[in-house]
Structure formats: structure tokens, C-alpha cells
Amino acid sequence: MSTAPPDAAALRRRVEEFLAEHDPAAMEPLEFLRARFDAGLAWVHYPEGLGGLGAPRHLQPEVDRAFAGAGAPSNQPERNGIGLGMAAPTILAFGTEEQKRRFLRPLWTGEEVWCQLFSEPGAGSDLAALGTRAVRDGDHWIVNGQKVWTSMAHEARWAILVTRTDPDVPKHRGMTYFVCDMTAPGVEVRPLRQITGEAEFNEVFLTDVRVPDEHRLGEVGQGWRVSTATLMNERVAIGGQAVPREGGMIGVVAELWRERPELRTPGLHDEVLRLWVEAEAARLTGRRLRQQLTAGQPGPEGSAAKLAFADLNQRISGLELELLGEEGLRYDDWTMRRPAEVDFTRRSPGYRYLRAKGNSIEGGTSEILRNIIAERVLGLPGEIRVDKDVPWKDLPK
Amino acid sequence: MSDLLYSEIETDLRAGVRELLDDKAPWNDVLAGTERDEPLDAALWQSLTDMGVTALPVPEDRGGAGATWRETAVVAEEIGRAVAPVPFLTGAVLGVAALLAADDRELLESGRAAVLAVPFTTDPHAAFTPTVRAGDGTLTGAVTSVADGSAADVLLVPAADGLYAVEAADAARAPVVSLDMTRRLCDVTFDGVPARRVAEGDAALRTALLTGAAILASEQLGLAERCLESTVAYVKTRYQFGRPVGSYQALKHRLADLWTSVTQARAVARHAASCAATGDPDLPVAVAVAQAHCSAVAVRAAEECVQMHGGIGFTWEHPAHLYLKRAKSAALALGAPDRHRAALATLVDLPPAP
Ligand SMILES: Cc1cc2nc3c(=O)[nH]c(=O)nc-3n(C[C@H](O)[C@H](O)[C@H](O)COP(=O)(O)OP(=O)(O)OC[C@H]3O[C@@H](n4cnc5c(N)ncnc54)[C@H](O)[C@@H]3O)c2cc1C
Numbered sequence: 001m002s003t004a005p006p007d008a009a010a011l012r013r014r015v016e017e018f019l020a021e022h023d024p025a026a027m028e029p030l031e032f033l034r035a036r037f038d039a040g041l042a043w044v045h046y047p048e049g050l051g052g053l054g055a056p057r058h059l060q061p062e063v064d065r066a067f068a069g070a071g072a073p074s075n076q077p078e079r080n081g082i083g084l085g086m087a088a089p090t091i092l093a094f095g096t097e098e099q100k101r102r103f104l105r106p107l108w109t110g111e112e113v114w115c116q117l118f119s120e121p122g123a124g125s126d127l128a129a130l131g132t133r134a135v136r137d138g139d140h141w142i143v144n145g146q147k148v149w150t151s152m153a154h155e156a157r158w159a160i161l162v163t164r165t166d167p168d169v170p171k172h173r174g175m176t177y178f179v180c181d182m183t184a185p186g187v188e189v190r191p192l193r194q195i196t197g198e199a200e201f202n203e204v205f206l207t208d209v210r211v212p213d214e215h216r217l218g219e220v221g222q223g224w225r226v227s228t229a230t231l232m233n234e235r236v237a238i239g240g241q242a243v244p245r246e247g248g249m250i251g252v253v254a255e256l257w258r259e260r261p262e263l264r265t266p267g268l269h270d271e272v273l274r275l276w277v278e279a280e281a282a283r284l285t286g287r288r289l290r291q292q293l294t295a296g297q298p299g300p301e302g303s304a305a306k307l308a309f310a311d312l313n314q315r316i317s318g319l320e321l322e323l324l325g326e327e328g329l330r331y332d333d334w335t336m337r338r339p340a341e342v343d344f345t346r347r348s349p350g351y352r353y354l355r356a357k358g359n360s361i362e363g364g365t366s367e368i369l370r371n372i373i374a375e376r377v378l379g380l381p382g383e384i385r386v387d388k389d390v391p392w393k394d395l396p397k
Numbered sequence: 398m399s400d401l402l403y404s405e406i407e408t409d410l411r412a413g414v415r416e417l418l419d420d421k422a423p424w425n426d427v428l429a430g431t432e433r434d435e436p437l438d439a440a441l442w443q444s445l446t447d448m449g450v451t452a453l454p455v456p457e458d459r460g461g462a463g464a465t466w467r468e469t470a471v472v473a474e475e476i477g478r479a480v481a482p483v484p485f486l487t488g489a490v491l492g493v494a495a496l497l498a499a500d501d502r503e504l505l506e507s508g509r510a511a512v513l514a515v516p517f518t519t520d521p522h523a524a525f526t527p528t529v530r531a532g533d534g535t536l537t538g539a540v541t542s543v544a545d546g547s548a549a550d551v552l553l554v555p556a557a558d559g560l561y562a563v564e565a566a567d568a569a570r571a572p573v574v575s576l577d578m579t580r581r582l583c584d585v586t587f588d589g590v591p592a593r594r595v596a597e598g599d600a601a602l603r604t605a606l607l608t609g610a611a612i613l614a615s616e617q618l619g620l621a622e623r624c625l626e627s628t629v630a631y632v633k634t635r636y637q638f639g640r641p642v643g644s645y646q647a648l649k650h651r652l653a654d655l656w657t658s659v660t661q662a663r664a665v666a667r668h669a670a671s672c673a674a675t676g677d678p679d680l681p682v683a684v685a686v687a688q689a690h691c692s693a694v695a696v697r698a699a700e701e702c703v704q705m706h707g708g709i710g711f712t713w714e715h716p717a718h719l720y721l722k723r724a725k726s727a728a729l730a731l732g733a734p735d736r737h738r739a740a741l742a743t744l745v746d747l748p749p750a751p
Contacts, residue, residue: 254745254747257747258746258747258748261748261751264748264749264750264751265750266749266750268750269742269747269749269750270735270738272747273689273738273739273741273742273747274689274738276741276745276747277685277686277689277690277737277738277741278690280665280682280686281661281662281664281665281686281690282661284401284661284664284665284667284668284686285660285661285663285664285665287401287664288401288402288663288664288667291400291401291402292402301660304653304656304657304660307653307654307657308657308661367646367650369653370646370649370650370653370654371646371649371650371653372653373653373656373657374649374650374652374653375649377653377656378629378652378653378656379629379633380629380632380633380641380643380644380649380652381633381640381641381643381644382644383644383646384640384644
């Protein structure tokens with residue numbers, strides 16, 4: 001009995017009605033979030049019954065603002081970026097009805113945090129070279145291998161996992177994609193300390209981990225296709241966020257500039273203005289991208305948003321240290337910790353400068369994104385490939 | 398929140414204008430035109446006028462199409478792609494914007510090309526100092542570097558107490574050998590020329606300059622896009638060392654970066670046009686951002702176009718130089734990027750060093 005998807009006015013009404021029946025001050029946060037999901041007001045562009053109403057995607061920020069304004073509890077998206085930005089759209093696109101019903105609700109409410117078991121020591125940019133093996137055993141798969149740079153694996157309940165199921169065919173064809181229970185026997189998570197001093201990411205060792213076949217996403221051998229969808233979503237999730245003007249790193253520097261006139265120099269003034277313009281251009285580009293994305297999966301165009309975001313973050317955070325002068329020589333804390341979220345604004349300028357260096361590596365390096373734009377958007381000739389028709393097992397490693 | 402996409406009407410409009418320009422202003426004709434004394438392609442301008450695209454934002458009861466600056470911006474993109482030698486930015490944007498602000502029925506309905514007599518570099522954010530004096534219904538003084546001044550039917554001249562209209566033929570217009578020969582400049586002298594005041598104060602001038610700078614961003618976008626497209630097409634077919642030169646990462650990565658910048662240019666140009674269309678109070682910021690960004694992108698696109706074509710791109714017989722000259726001139730026009738950044742310093746409260 002589904003009707004036409006609601007427009008902005010209809011969504012406003014629905015939020016009001018929902019808030020009239022659910023008092024955020026009187027309810028347990030989790031109960032409130034579950035009810036919001038069930039009312040289709042979680043991610044409005046998702047289908048009915050799965051937290052959405054099939055509404056245009058660009059109406060989401062307004063819904064979020066209305067809930068925040070009413071003092072509603074947050075699902076703390078900063079704790080579950082991989083779940084919300086990558087696992088969810090992949091499950092939506094490739095999951096069975098059963099998988100969608102099982103995973104999406106606790107993912108959105110934040111009850112279950114997700115991580116991404118993609119990269120391996122021998123397979124980074126060249127993800128399709130990965131060697132973590134999954135071997136069929138009745139209605140299960142037995143997984144063995146090592147993953148690396150796994151952000152938030154220490155917090156995660158579930159993982160999206162891509163494996164090699166057929167080593168005898170060329171690399172792109174022999175991969176299969178799973179959902180992996182991070183509490184299953186044989187999953188071992190060890191912290192990896194990074195240049196900021198802390199450990200957001202981890203090594204994950206998988207030893208005889210039993211994954212039920214019903215946790216397979218997509219067909220056997222279709223893992224590359226599913227992974228590509230995840231990665232496209234990742235890039236949009238990283239670069240295409242709805243932010244207000246001066247949201248993000250530029251706001252930090254703009255505030256500093258306003259509050260500390262003694263730090264200003266003519267040279268830095270021009271630099272601040274240049275970066276302000278670029279940040280505003282990137283912000284408007286993200287808005288346009290979301291307006292285009294009202295339906296369907298993001299294409300390679302989303303890579304541009306991520307590319308620009310990484311470059312901007314690095315230049316802005318570098319400028320912040322220069323602006324601070326002597327203070328820029330100090331760091332807040334090198335203690336090895338395992339944070340539950342990544343937050344650029346709450347830590348020191350030195351942290352921001354260092355953490356931003358990861359932006360051009362995580363989620364596809366800037367060089368790889370340029371290759372993708374050049375080849376998939378502009379149609380320029382591909383790189384010379386020596387590995388295309390070679391069975392995975394015969395590739396030089 | 399501004400809609401940054403193109404509507405169906407805009408897409409149809411674009412197709413119509415592109416067809417006309419492809420037919421009547423192929424680049425080799427535009428190139429040949431730069432060697433002639435006539436500053437513009439009068440037949441093409443007439444065709445655009447007949448199509449109704451030179452008075453898009455003018456209300457129907459003033460003889461226009463009753464559309465908005467958003468549609469106008471789409472036409473500007475196409476004009477930029479074609480580096481068309483017509484007074485579109487000057488007549489159909491700056492002039493029309495001034496007349497709309499002045500609500501000058503007579504000139505709007507006449508459909509004559511009214512061009513603002515200000516130096517083309519005039520910064521829309523800064524106070525304007527008139528160089529022409531008004532008195533007894535006449536104007537006296539001189540204005541240098543007026544874009545499309547020779548193509549104008551009517552000149553709109555700012556003086557201390559308002560904006561005046563004079564018959565272009567009454568002023569002395571000395572053609573200037575211009576960097577951009579597809580949008581030529583002239584130096585104009587007024588020697589007691591009869592004039593009629595169309596607006597008091599400087600509000601009409603200010604609105605016209607801001608609107609012009611907003612729409613110029615779309616022209617720059619169109620030009621940048623054309624440069625990118627033709628460069629991408631070329632590097633796919635040019636072989637050196639047994640491979641298309643477009644298979645080398647040194648070029649691929651620069652083109653990917655350029656595509657990214659052009660994508661951003663589209664968003665900021667659409668935002669600026671949208672703000673102009675709705676009279677959004679964000680217009681000055683949107684214009685400053687769009688000009689600071691799009692000027693640089695158009696110049697980079699044209700420069701890369703020359704470089705990635707190699708020797709052929711440096712020849713007179715290739716269109717790359719038409720784009721380069723238009724792009725560089727457009728970057729200086731209506732406030733160079735540094736002026737727009739300086740304006741932002743005030744607009745968004747990022748004051749200079751003491
Ligand atoms: C902070 C952070 C968080 C991360 N989180 C996760 C996570 O949660 N889950 C996960 O699976 N992975 C994660 N990663 C891993 C990340 O996806 C990889 O590091 C990345 O894909 C690069 O792989 P690599 O480190 O093996 O570098 P390599 O692929 O070895 O690259 C080395 C250099 O070579 C360049 N290069 C490689 N191939 C080409 C080419 N064809 N053309 C031009 N240049 C090329 C690269 O750009 C790079 O500069 C994270 C990384 C970081 C830094």
C-alpha cells in the first residue's frame with residue numbers, strides 16, 4: 001500500500017507527529033531511536049520498513065535538524081561511520097530481505113558498530129589481490145587470513161569482509177563478500193599505533209573463522225562487484241557530507257583567525273581566504289552531489305568529493321599550525337589509546353595536522369582516485385595491466 | 398536552499414542554444430572574426446535575440462521572456478563554450494540587470510543592446526568612482542576599457558548622482574587592441590553628450606555588477622568544460638612512445654584534478670546564479686566565491702588545454718588560444734580573484750592582518 005514518496009512538507013509533518021507521540025525527554029534513548037527507525041525517519045531515502053520512506057535523499061538533513069532541535073537522542077554517527085556510510089548501503093543493495101531486516105536497524109541505532117575487513121598487508125590499493133581464503137564447508141565458510149588497517153575493529157560487533165574463494169581464476173573473479181561476526185571464535189584484533197600516537201586501526205587475524213553462508217552478501221565470486229559498491233559509498237560518505245558553511249576544519253581556522261588578531265599576517269590572510277573559498281566550493285559541490293543522488297548508488301563521480309576533501313583538510317590543518325606559530329610546536333598527547341570515534345575538532349591542531357595525512361590514504365589513495373576519475377569518468381586509457389588474465393594464484397606477490 | 402541542478406527547461410534551452418552556436422559560430426569562424434574590424438558577429442546576435450535568450454530575465458510585460466538569471470546562466474555557459482563574439486555578458490546580463498534595477502520600461506521594451514560604460518575590471522564589491530560628470534542633461538568625461546562598447550546601441554554611464562543612458566553613436570568610441578579579441582574593449586569619450594538619467598544613486602550599478610559577476614562564473618564554467626573535453630578527446634588519440642599520451646599518469650592525474658575543479662565550478666556557479674535569480678542575501682558571498690573559484694579554474698583549463706596539445710596547441714590555427722585569451726581576460730574582469738577574496742574578508746569577517 002505504498003503511496004508517492006513524501007516531500008519536504010510531508011516529512012516535516014511526519015516528524016512533528018512522531019515527536020508528539022514520542023517524548024525524547026521521557027524515553028530511553030535506544031527505545032526512541034528504534035521507534036524513529038520504525039517510523040521511517042532514520043534515513044528517509046531508504047525503503048519503507050527499513051528505516052526510510054523512499055523520500056529524496058537531500059531531505060535528510062532537515063529531518064536530522066528537526067530531531068536535534070527537539071532534543072532527540074543521536075545515533076552517534078561519528079562512532080559508526082563505516083556501518084552507516086558503507087555497510088548499510090551495501091547491505092541494502094546486495095543483501096537478502098532477511099539480512100536487511102537483521103542488520104540495518106541495530107546498525108542505524110548504533111547498537112551494533114561495524115568495521116571493514118578489506119585491506120591486507122599485500123593488498124591495499126590493489127584490493128583485488130587479497131589473499132584471505134574462504135573455503136566452503138557445508139552451509140558454512142571457513143575463513144583464514146590477515147587484514148590490516150581495520151579502523152574501529154576493537155569497537156565493532158560486525159564486519160564487512162571480502163575474501164578469496166577461487167584462487168584459480170583472475171583476481172577480480174574469485175572473490176566473495178561476507179558479513180563477519182567480530183565476536184566469533186578465531187577473530188583476533190590487535191591495535192596498530194598510528195602517527196598520531198593512538199590506535200584507531202588494527203590488525204585482524206582470522207583463524208578458522210566459521211561464517212554461515214547466510215551471511216554471504218551477493219553471489220559467490222561476485223565479491224569485487226559488491227566491494228566496488230562499498231567503496232563508491234565510502235567516497236561519497238567521506239567527501240559528500242551535508243555541512244553548514246564553515247563546517248569542518250575551515251571553521252576551526254576561521255574562528256582562530258577571528259579570535260586571535262595577534263596571529264594574523266598578510267601572507268596567511270590570503271591563504272585563509274583561498275582555503276575558505278575552496279572549502280565553500282567543496283561544500284556546495286557536496287550539496288549538488290547529494291541533489292543528484294536522490295536515488296540509486298553513487299558512481300565514480302563521488303571520488304572527486306573525497307579527493308578534494310583530503311586535499312583541503314591537509315592544507316587547512318597545515319595552515320593552522322603555521323598560524324599558531326610557537327603553539328604549533330606543541331602536541332596534546334602521545335599516549336597510546338584506542339579511541340571509540342574519530343573527531344577532528346576535539347583534539348589539538350597538531351593532531352589534526354597528523355590525522356589529516358590519513359585522509360589521502362584511507363578509502364582509496366588520492367592517486368587511485370585520480371586514476372578512477374581519469375578512467376571511469378573521463379574515459380582515458382587504463383593503466384598497463386600485467387595481472388589481468390593471470391589466475392590469482394600465479395600473480396607475483 | 399538553492400537547487401544546484403539543471404531543470405528540464407534549462408536543459409532544453411541549452412540544447413537549442415548549442416545547436417545555434419554550433420551552426421553559426423564554429424570556432425574557425427570565431428577565429429576568422431578576430432581578424433576583422435567588426436567587433437562582433439551581428440548576425441549571430443540577431444539570431445540569439447530572435448530566440449529570445451538576450452532578454453531572458455525581463456518580464457513578459459516589458460518585452461522579455463519572463464525567465465530568471467538561472468536560465469540566463471545556462472546560456473552564458475554555452476556562450477563561454479563557444480567563445481562567441483556577441484555582447485551577451487555585457488548586453489544581456491550587465492545591461493539588462495541595470496535596466497531591470499532601474500525599471501526603465503522604455504529601454505527594456507526597445508530590445509536594444511545597452512552596455513554598461515565602466516572599465517571591464519570594475520570590482521563589484523568596491524565603491525565606484527565615476528570618471529564622467531553629469532550636468533544640464535549631458536555627460537562629459539572618459540571611460541577606458543569598456544567591454545563590447547563598440548557593439549552597444551546604448552551606453553549606461555555611471556555618474557555621481559546616478560546612472561545615465563546615452564546613444565552609443567553620440568560618444569567617441571576608440572577600439573582597443575584587446576587580449577580577448579572575441580570580446581573587445583574600447584575607450585569611450587563623452588564630450589557634452591545628451592543623456593537621460595535612468596536611475597538615481599548607485600544601487601542599479603551595484604546590482605548590475607554583482608549580477609554580471611555571478612553570471613560570468615557560468616560563462617567561465619562553460620569555457621573550462623569545453624577546454625577539458627577537447628583536451629581529453631585529444632590525449633586519447635595522440636600517440637607517442639607507442640601509447641596514447643592520455644594513458645600517462647602525469648596527464649591523467651592533472652585531468653582528473655581539473656575535472657574535480659570543474660565539478661566544483663559548476664556547483665558554485667549554479668549557486669551564484671540561483672542567488673541572483675531569487676535575490677538571496679547570500680549573493681555577495683556567492684559571487685565572491687564563484688568568481689574567486691571559476692576565474693582560476695577557467696584559466697587553468699585553458700592553460701592545460703594549450704600544454705596538453707603540445708605544439709599544435711600553441712598555433713594560431715588551433716582554438717586553444719581563443720579559450721586562453723577569453724579565460725585570462727574574464728579572470729581580470731569584474732574583479733580579479735584577489736579582489737573577490739578581499740571582499741570576502743569583510744563579508745564573512747576574516748579581517749586582514751593589523
Ligand atoms: C587512517 C586509515 C584508516 C584505514 N581504515 C581502513 C579500514 O577500516 N579498513 C580497511 O580495509 N582498510 C583501511 N585502511 C587502508 C587503506 O584503504 C589502504 O591503506 C589504502 O587503500 C592504500 O593501500 P596501501 O596502504 O597498501 O598502500 P599501497 O597500495 O601500497 O600504495 C603505496 C603508494 O603507491 C600509490 N599507488 C598504488 N597503486 C598506484 C597506481 N596504480 N597508480 C599510482 N599510484 C599508485 C599509492 O597511492 C600510495 O601512494 C585505512 C588506512 C588509513 C590510513
